[in-house]
Structures are given as structure tokens and as C-alpha cells.
Amino acid sequence: MASVDEVKVLPFGSTKLEDTLIGRQSNVISYGSVMGNASLFGTDVEQAREVAIFRKDNCGGLTVAACDGLVRDAINYRLLRMATWTAAAAATPVLAGEARKLIASKGKQPTVIPDRDRYTADQDLPNVYDKQLDLPGLDRPVRLVNTDFAPNKGALAAMYSDQIRKMSDTSNANCVDCSEIAQKLFDAAKGEGKIIEVRPSRSGDLNLYEHGAIVNSQYYHQVYSDGRYIFDPAISQIPIPKGDWEKHIRAINPGGVKFSDKPQGLR
Numbered sequence: 001m002a003s004v005d006e007v008k009v010l011p012f013g014s015t016k017l018e019d020t021l022i023g024r025q026s027n028v029i030s031y032g033s034v035m036g037n038a039s040l041f042g043t044d045v046e047q048a049r050e051v052a053i054f055r056k057d058n059c060g061g062l063t064v065a066a067c068d069g070l071v072r073d074a075i076n077y078r079l080l081r082m083a084t085w086t087a088a089a090a091a092t093p094v095l096a097g098e099a100r101k102l103i104a105s106k107g108k109q110p111t112v113i114p115d116r117d118r119y120t121a122d123q124d125l126p127n128v129y130d131k132q133l134d135l136p137g138l139d140r141p142v143r144l145v146n147t148d149f150a151p152n153k154g155a156l157a158a159m160y161s162d163q164i165r166k167m168s169d170t171s172n173a174n175c176v177d178c179s180e181i182a183q184k185l186f187d188a189a190k191g192e193g194k195i196i197e198v199r200p201s202r203s204g205d206l207n208l209y210e211h212g213a214i215v216n217s218q219y220y221h222q223v224y225s226d227g228r229y230i231f232d233p234a235i236s237q238i239p240i241p242k243g244d245w246e247k248h249i250r251a252i253n254p255g256g257v258k259f260s261d262k263p264q265g266l267r
Contacts, residue, residue, distance in 0.1 A: 054102045074102050131238045136209050137251025142244045145229070151239040152226035158188035159237045168233040170211060178222045178234070179265050185224035185231050193226035197263035198249055201256035209252060210234040222263050 051071055058074075059067035078101070133142040145151060158164050164184065167176045182195045199220045200206040206218035211234060223232045229239035240248075249257055 050102050054104075058104050070104060074104050077104075078102055133236055133238055133240065135235070135240075135244070135248040136214065137248045138244065142238075142248075143241045145239055145241075149228050151229045151231075152189040152192055155185045155189040155193070155224060155226060155231050156239065158185055159231055159233055159239070164233050179263065181233065182222040182224045182263075189224065189226060193224060194261040195222055195263050196225050196230070197222045197260050197265075199258050199260070200253060201258065205253075205255055206257065207252045208234070209248070214252065220263075220265065222265070 054071060054074060055067055058070060132144070135142055164181065167181050167184065169175050179195075186193065186195055197220055198206070200218075204217055204219050206221060208215045208218055208221055223230050223245075225231065225242055226239075228242060230242050230245040231239055232245070246259060249259075
């Protein structure tokens with residue numbers, strides 16, 4: 001545990017922030033919580049231990065994101081019970097003790113809150129960083145997904161969803177055009193990136209690699225790209241580095257192709 005003096009490390013001109021941090025450190029030293037005597041539910045260590053036990057007892061079978069939502073809802077439910085009983089002057093020691101317990105709200109599904117680049121917690125995303133992929137026209141395997149430049153998480157989660165799988169399954173009567181899949185992935189990425197369209201130099205002469213085989217005589221193809229990777233479930237659920245994908249497309253189309261981020265579709 002740091003002392004107050006050890007917290008005083010901020011540069012000159014940061015007095016207000018320094019005072020805030022010193023105050024929080026003093027609270028930790030005196031009360032075991034950054035909230036000080038305003039902490040209603042014990043020290044920070046005790047609360048962390050309580051959350052860990054709650055997750056163990058209540059999150060079986062849930063994704064990490066859903067478990068996070070369940071914990072958040074339980075904390076809010078606890079605050080609501082405390083406020084209700086206090087307002088009604090009913091907070092006897094016994095009831096207060098019950099109100100302080102972290103329990104799940106009955107009959108309520110956990111709230112999962114996505115942000116701009118998070119449709120699910122990182123731990124729920126598939127591991128795509130060590131998956132090897134071979135494509136026709138390349139003299140080496142596709143480069144591995146770079147951990148320092150991760151694919152868009154929303155689009156990645158969508159690639160492994162049942163909805164995208166069914167949309168791209170050509171044996172399924174409900175399969176759809178590539179443009180609809182690209183749009184769906186773009187939406188999942190919250191508008192980050194672009195839809196890329198490839199067209200043959202000669203109309204109707206585009207070759208594509210889909211579901212393990214070359215498909216001929218296509219007019220165009222659209223895919224979603226987050227700027228670094230191409231997301232094309234007809235090839236693989238694994239995002240493909242954009243440069244490798246373009247090289248692959250050019251190799252299987254010796255007649256020439258054109259790429260554009262202004263898709264036109266059928267025309």
C-alpha cells in the first residue's frame with residue numbers, strides 16, 4: 001500500500017489532481033476504500049472478493065459480457081434496496097445486513113452494454129490469432145492476424161454469429177447476396193471501415209473463391225473491411241489482411257480487376 005507521500009509524484013501544475021489522489025489514498029489507508037467513510041459495503045478488497053464469489057455462484061454458462069451485466073445489475077439492485085429501506089425508515093440492522101448482500105435481481109436478464117467497438121467482452125471473442133489459412137494464387141499462407149492490430153471486435157463477433165453463418169451458407173434457402181452480408185458486418189462494426197467492391201475488367205468475368213471452390217462468371221463481389229482486414233465469411237471466418245486478399249483476387253483473375261470503396265452493386 002502506498003503512503004500519501006508516495007502519491008505526490010505528479011508534475012508541477014497538477015495540484016488539484018494531486019489533492020484528489022492524496023485524498024483517495026488517505027481514504028484507503030484509513031477506511032480500506034477510496035470512498036472513505038462513504039463506502040457502504042466494506043473495503044475495496046472485501047467488495048472485490050464479494051464480486052468474485054457472486055460471479056462464481058451466478059455466472060455459470062454465461063458469456064463474460066453477460067456476467068459483467070449481471071454484476072452491474074446486482075450492484076444497482078443492492079443500491080435500490082438500501083435506498084428504499086432507508087427512505088422508509090425500515091433499515092434495521094437485520095434488514096440493512098440483507099440489503100448489503102450482492103444478489104441477482106429475480107426474473108431479470110443481465111444487461112449487456114456494447115460500446116463503439118465492443119459487441120462482447122474480449123474473452124468471448126474467438127481466437128483468430130494463430131489460425132493458418134491458404135488461398136489460391138498465394139505462394140504462402142495468409143499472414144496471421146496481428147495481435148497489435150486487432151480486427152474490429154464488432155465485425156469479428158458477427159462473423160461467428162448464426163445470422164452471418166446462415167446468410168452466407170449457399171446450401172441454405174435463406175442465403176443472401178454478398179452486398180447484404182457486407183452491410184450487416186459494416187453495421188456490426190458501428191460504421192468503422194468501408195464496404196469494398198471488386199469488379200472484373202470484362203463484365204461477368206469475375207472469379208471468386210467461395211466455400212473451398214472457385215466460382216466463375218461473377219459480375220461483382222462486395223466485402224466489409226475495417227481498413228486492415230477483409231471480412232468475407234464465404235472464404236473463412238478468419239479476417240484476412242487486406243493486402244493478401246487483394247493479391248489473391250488478382251491472382252485468380254488474370255484478366256484484371258478493379259477495387260473500389262464506392263460499391264455500386266448490380267447495374
